[in-house]
Amino acid sequence: MNIKEVSERLKIPKETLRYWENNGLIPKVPRNSSGYRDYTENEIKWALFIKAMRSAGMSVESLIEFVDLYNAHRGSQEAQKSLVKEQYEILLAKRNELDKTLNYLSYKLDHFEDHVMPFLEEEEYYELRKEQMLDDNNQDE
Secondary structure (H helix, E strand, O other), X not given: OOHHHHHHHHOOOHHHHHHHHHOOOOOOOOEOOOOOEOOOHHHHHHHHHHHHHHHOOOOHHHHHHHHHHHHHOOOOHHHHHHHHHHHHHHHHHXXXXXXXXXXXXXXXXXXXXXXXXXXXXXXXXXXXXXXXXHHHHHHHO
């Protein structure tokens, strides 16, 4: 599959795919007889993984570390898992903060006409919802 097709399939700019390849985030893409990139499912899977981890906020440096660990093979699975778990926890914390903010804004919209609520009462509601969200998430685990 050529770079244009991969770009469209994964909704990743061609320049980004080239950057990832040049920086070792995805394996070197084989070339066809004309010298054009000819992606296999292996490079496409890597691109999808890198896209997901970048969407999760993982830095390019951490991804390079992950790929280096993967390429080292022996004894690196726990370290790889640790990097993914760390990013998962960061993303979960961000989601919790977003949920808290969404709940607060939802409340504000539901009570938009009643904007006379004292600040301290609003602050209590905001913090109370945060605690409830954390309790809910801890019960899910």
